[in-house]
Amino acid sequence: MDRSPGLSVRLKLTLSYAGFLMLAGALLLAAVWVFLLRYVPDRAMLVNADSVTPGVFPVRSNLLHVFAPRAAAVLAFLLVFGLVGGWILAGRMLAPLARISDATRIATTGSLAHRIRLPGRKDEFRELADAFDTMLARLEAHVAEQQRFAANASHELRTPLAITQTLLDVARNDQDRGNDELVDRLHAVNTRAIDLTEALLLLSRADQRSFAGEPVDLSLIAEEATETLLPLAEERDVTIETSGDRTPTIGSAALLLQMTTNLVHNAILHNLPEQGTVWVTTSAHPESVVLTVENTGDKLTPQLVATLVEPFHRGTQRIRTDHAGVGLGLAIVRSITQAHDGALTLTPRAAGGLCVTVQLPAAPPDARTCP
Structure with a gap:
């Protein structure tokens, strides 16, 4: 956006400081002048020791001639002091903004590794x-x-x-x-x-979160996913056990179904060669709902589990030659979970296999009527 040039913030602050200092000085001098006018008489009597007749001479007029030049000199000094001091103070105050501006310019060139790391105690600039x-x-x-x-x-x-x-x-x-x-x-x-x-x-x-939120019961989603994958589980000699309560949340039913299907599908594929088990449970809490998919299988290291959500990652210990997949199952699960403001946790089971927990925000009480 093209903008017309204007005064710098430092100059504006300098003029503000100087103007405020001039105003304070003027008010102080005005208060002194009012005090003098109130307590200094208009004329004063001068008694001569050699004469019986006292003399009368004006006082306020002399005071004005003496006070006015000195007041002007004080205001001039305050103006110069305010401009110089304000310029220095404004520069010191705006120094953190200069560092932030430099970092912004560096970031616009594509270099995102630069950090400001502003020292000092915590304030608005920090x-x-x-x-x-x-x-x-x-x-x-x-x-x-x-x-x-x-x-x-x-x-x-x-x-x-x-x-x-x-x-x-x-x-x-x-x-x-x-x-x-x-x-x-x-x-x-x-x-x-x-x-x-x-x-x-x-x-x-x-x-991109390109979906409209609607009331969804995560327990019904889990039932639908397990029923869809039941033939695959029977083919691979895997038993699916489901349990849980009603778990209302807000989100996309299609995406949540895809998320649950991916979890159950992975749990079936990466299981024991025979007599494997998959546990699918849902639970409701005051402010969250939880979906847990747990399966038996080979023992996994925490280092391997930490990489399973990366796109196109296929751990050699979790791949089967008859169904390799496209390597996006858990990456999609993570994205759908984040799109619903949830949290995804992967934990290796001590006996072998994996435990995946998805925690989503619970639906508000007035929106818990799920279709």
């Missing part, structure tokens, strides 16, 4: 500088995450395209080869590309 440093840290982390995500997404999308190109090149060079096998492999690769694209779109939708 709070502003600390808030700006916090914003820069979060922005730097967000940009780094987006760059890493874009690189991973490009790599993941390039893989099925490269496989498709290879299959087509082989088919072109080998005209005698049957098309059935080629079609099947192309169908599988295309399905994977579609799944990955839909997952990326869902992740973007969750990150």
